[in-house]
Amino acid sequence: MQPFRRLEGIAAPLPMVNVDTDKIIPAHWLKTIKRTGLGVGLFETLRYREDGSENPDFVLNREPWRRARILIAGENFGCGSSREHAPWALLDFGIRCVIAPSFADIFFNNCFKNGILPIVLPRETVDALMAEAETSPEPVFTIDLERQLILRPSGNAPVRFEVDPFKRHCLLEGLDDIGLTLKKAHEIEAYEEALRREKPWLFRPAA
Amino acid sequence: MSGPRTLFEKIWDSHVIEEQEDGTCLLYIDRHLVHEVTSPQAFEGLRQSGRRVRRPDATLAVPDHNLPTTDRSKGIADETSRIQVETLQKNCAEFGIPLFDALDIRQGIVHVIGPEQGFTLPGTTIVCGDSHTSTHGAFGALAFGIGTSEVEHVLATQTLLQKRPKTMRIRVEGELPLGVTAKDVILAIIGKIGTAGGTGHVIEYAGEVVRGLSMEGRMTVCNMSIEAGARAGLVAPDDKTYAYLAGRPMAPKGALWEQAVAYWRTLPSDEGARYDREVVLDASEIEPLVTWGTSPQDVAPISGRVPDPAAETDPQRRAAMERALAYMGLEPGTPIAEIRIDTVFIGSCTNGRIEDLRAVAKIVEGRRVAPHVRALVVPGSGLVKHQAEEEGIDRILLDAGFEWREPGCSMCLAMNPDKLSPGERCASTSNRNFEGRQGKGGRTHLVSPAMAAAAAIEGRFTDVREFL
Numbered sequence: 291m292q293p294f295r296r297l298e299g300i301a302a303p304l305p306m307v308n309v310d311t312d313k314i315i316p317a318h319w320l321k322t323i324k325r326t327g328l329g330v331g332l333f334e335t336l337r338y339r340e341d342g343s344e345n346p347d348f349v350l351n352r353e354p355w356r357r358a359r360i361l362i363a364g365e366n367f368g369c370g371s372s373r374e375h376a377p378w379a380l381l382d383f384g385i386r387c388v389i390a391p392s393f394a395d396i397f398f399n400n401c402f403k404n405g406i407l408p409i410v411l412p413r414e415t416v417d418a419l420m421a422e423a424e425t426s427p428e429p430v431f432t433i434d435l436e437r438q439l440i441l442r443p444s445g446n447a448p449v450r451f452e453v454d455p456f457k458r459h460c461l462l463e464g465l466d467d468i469g470l471t472l473k474k475a476h477e478i479e480a481y482e483e484a485l486r487r488e489k490p491w492l493f494r495p496a497a
Numbered sequence: 498m499s500g501p502r503t504l505f506e507k508i509w510d511s512h513v514i515e516e517q518e519d520g521t522c523l524l525y526i527d528r529h530l531v532h533e534v535t536s537p538q539a540f541e542g543l544r545q546s547g548r549r550v551r552r553p554d555a556t557l558a559v560p561d562h563n564l565p566t567t568d569r570s571k572g573i574a575d576e577t578s579r580i581q582v583e584t585l586q587k588n589c590a591e592f593g594i595p596l597f598d599a600l601d602i603r604q605g606i607v608h609v610i611g612p613e614q615g616f617t618l619p620g621t622t623i624v625c626g627d628s629h630t631s632t633h634g635a636f637g638a639l640a641f642g643i644g645t646s647e648v649e650h651v652l653a654t655q656t657l658l659q660k661r662p663k664t665m666r667i668r669v670e671g672e673l674p675l676g677v678t679a680k681d682v683i684l685a686i687i688g689k690i691g692t693a694g695g696t697g698h699v700i701e702y703a704g705e706v707v708r709g710l711s712m713e714g715r716m717t718v719c720n721m722s723i724e725a726g727a728r729a730g731l732v733a734p735d736d737k738t739y740a741y742l743a744g745r746p747m748a749p750k751g752a753l754w755e756q757a758v759a760y761w762r763t764l765p766s767d768e769g770a771r772y773d774r775e776v777v778l779d780a781s782e783i784e785p786l787v788t789w790g791t792s793p794q795d796v797a798p799i800s801g802r803v804p805d806p807a808a809e810t811d812p813q814r815r816a817a818m819e820r821a822l823a824y825m826g827l828e829p830g831t832p833i834a835e836i837r838i839d840t841v842f843i844g845s846c847t848n849g850r851i852e853d854l855r856a857v858a859k860i861v862e863g864r865r866v867a868p869h870v871r872a873l874v875v876p877g878s879g880l881v882k883h884q885a886e887e888e889g890i891d892r893i894l895l896d897a898g899f900e901w902r903e904p905g906c907s908m909c910l911a912m913n914p915d916k917l918s919p920g921e922r923c924a925s926t927s928n929r930n931f932e933g934r935q936g937k938g939g940r941t942h943l944v945s946p947a948m949a950a951a952a953a954i955e956g957r958f959t960d961v962r963e964f965l
């Protein structure tokens with residue numbers, strides 16, 4: 291995984307609540323067996339018109355936001371399915387940070403596994419940042435994960451954000467969870483041994 | 498020793514291998530279900546790093562999302578769908594994972610076959626790269642959906658890194674009125690707490706009504722926990738649970754069964770156990786429900802009307818309502834019972850089990866589907882289909898004008914050829930009414946199987962109680 295330390299980029303405002311994973315990436319894109327190439331399908335129904343041409347009203351089709359690396363959205367972002375294709379599509383488009391008042395749990399988790407930083411902030415703060423992203427001539431924000439700060443184009447006071455320390459560590463170092471967990475092979479084995487004694491029925495699902 | 502504990506806490510505590518200082522837990526996973534959509538990249542990851550599957554015996558795979566529901570013997574016409582299903586076959590062969598393939602009678606929707614086979618057991622941790630894994634919580638298991646990176650993590654290590662979620666108890670007390678089903682109960686709950694109401698929580702469903710539900714009904718309720726934003730939903734196991742599981746192919750037998758049941762009986766929440774949040778619903782107030790919008794929280798009783806966004810004060814929410822109504826092609830104030838439908842879809846992991854098909858048959862027996870309505874029944878598994886045929890349910894449905902299909906996810910998410918066309922309006926027993934969920938531009942109204950059956954007959958939404 292690519293480490294995430296400091297991200298400087300344009301932020302796009304998406305003032306919608308309950309943006310679900312079907313909206314982020316519709317189901318027909320899920321037939322892929324790869325992780326890449328999903329960027330074109332990102333927000334497909336919002337981004338393209340019936341004839342396949344770009345919808346000029348959608349924020350990610352407009353300058354400067356079509357170069358966005360950060361997304362600022364309404365509450366409960368990423369609700370719905372567990373499809374990791376949602377963060378893959380964001381990543382493939384170039385977005386590495388999503389800011390919202392709240393996220394759905396599975397999506398939130400999936401982001402970290404892919405080097406995307408989801409940031410939860412109070413609604414008023416999100417609204418203020420969204421307004422800046424909307425109105426600044428060059429809405430470039432800097433996300434400093436080391437210092438847990440968002441630097442704003444307006445030059446207003448930076449916004450501090452919270453992040454789970456372990457997840458932050460993994461993002462900063464670009465660590466692979468599986469590698470970390472495999473270091474605990476002994477503990478897992480010991481647990482399994484005890485499990486075999488205490489709940490032997492779990493080991494015999496006669497297929 | 499600890500004080501009184503909840504069902505969730507008992508399961509959680511007994512699965513923590515190690516807890517880090519910041520509260521991140523290494524959690525052991527007892528059961529892992531795999532389907533074709535969310536697993537290819539996980540297997541590819543294993544291959545690239547030279548890793549093996551730690552416990553193939555605790556893993557079960559099935560294709561469900563991409564399969565056509567018409568004649569299977571001809572294979573899959575859509576190339577990308579076919580490749581995805583073949584990839585699952587290859588991966589299962591390479592990594593030694595048991596697979597119920599497309600033509601196996603045990604094939605079905607992953608959340609239908611787990612319980613059906615007795616793979617799903619009380620007190621276990623169960624995961625799948627699918628958000629509706631919460632279904633298995635009906636058996637008193639901690640079951641939750643994960644992303645593909647986590648699928649790979651479980652395949653390689655049989656564990657997950659997780660933070661302890663919060664707990665919520667939702668009690669549904671009183672008596673359910675006639676014609677009101679498990680589906681209406683969960684829709685009522687989501688309507689009350691909202692689609693983010695359960696975020697960060699594991700919900701335990703309790704109370705008289707939940708105790709009274711069949712295992713199928715409990716699965717319907719737990720299934721849609723994710724639509725309330727919850728990590729998982731569960732119900733304490735009881736004699737109904739054990740009766741359902743006894744004799745299932747993968748459930749323990751003989752002395753092991755006795756030992757397992759003795760353990761399962763220790764699982765229900767202790768008297769005085771505390772929850773971070775409690776919600777109580779009065780069952781007598783629940784009516785048959787229909788969703789009017791594009792979020793499962795957008796529910797209205799069949800006697801109600803489409804709401805007016807002008808009454809909503811929060812601008813973002815008002816915008817969401819306006820957008821939903823525009824998408825759904827509905828005017829504020831329209832009586833729900835005046836909404837005409839084009840299509841009926843009976844199926845999915847929410848309502849594709851035998852009891853659901855029986856409920857539909859009961860309503861439509863001796864009646865005809867309205868001439869302008871296309872009505873589809875897609876059983877949740879091959880075994881559900883077989884049982885329905887044994888009971889003559891297929892005949893009743895076919896005689897009424899329904900199509901009787903092969904098992905799978907089908908029109909629940911339209912990855913196979915079963916799709917709505919733009920503007921087509923569907924009464925669906927599935928779980929999501931998001932824009933485009935059942936096909937681009939398709940309009941989904943979520944309802945119970947009985948309500949969907951009644952709508953099929955009338956060609957519009959109608960109060961199922963008039964049919965009883």
Ligand code: SF4
Nearest residue numbers: 629845846906909910
């Ligand atoms: S039936 Fe629908 S919700 Fe259930 S697993 Fe299949 S696609 Fe997902």
